[in-house]
């Protein structure tokens with residue numbers, strides 16, 4: 001994603017890692033930032049290490065500014081990595097797109113990674129690359145906010161875990 005939409009990153013962090021009064025310790029959120037000065041930068045929020053956080057936007061604005069300027073926060077860090085490098089490290093890759101196979105019928109395997117576009121969508125070359133390693137999955141015919149998609153995926157994973 002381009003610079004300037006850290007609000008979209010914040011919404012994604014909130015929906016991927018937070019429940020009511022609890023953090024999902026088994027979730028890692030990655031955002032690949034494409035804005036200046038030296039793109040791409042991967043922002044990582046690792047639920048297993050995350051400390052000293054709340055859910056409000058101001059808290060996260062401070063944390064993101066801190067780590068993007070080279071300082072530390074437990075469980076939050078940045079590193080030089082492209083989306084393609086990140087995808088190559090993963091086994092079960094699912095690219096979120098309305099035209100994909102319905103998620104209800106898909107076997108998600110262990111440690112799946114879900115790749116979503118931002119408010120503009122996934123760049124074509126990244127989507128084509130990701131699809132060499134994984135498949136397209138759909139949450140239905142309606143286009144949702146990326147953060148809403150993350151909430152839906154967590155709900156589906158929770159349901160599957162409860163039913164097993």
Ligand SMILES: C[S@@+](CC[C@H](N)C(=O)[O-])C[C@H]1O[C@@H](n2cnc3c(N)ncnc32)[C@H](O)[C@@H]1O
Nearest residue numbers: 096097098116117120121138139140142143144
């Ligand atoms: C707000 S949408 C992107 C909208 C953008 N205008 C586009 O055409 O790609 C953000 C991301 O959410 C995901 N998404 C939204 N609705 C979806 C759905 N019904 N099924 C699967 N993924 C969805 C896609 O990964 C999309 O790139």
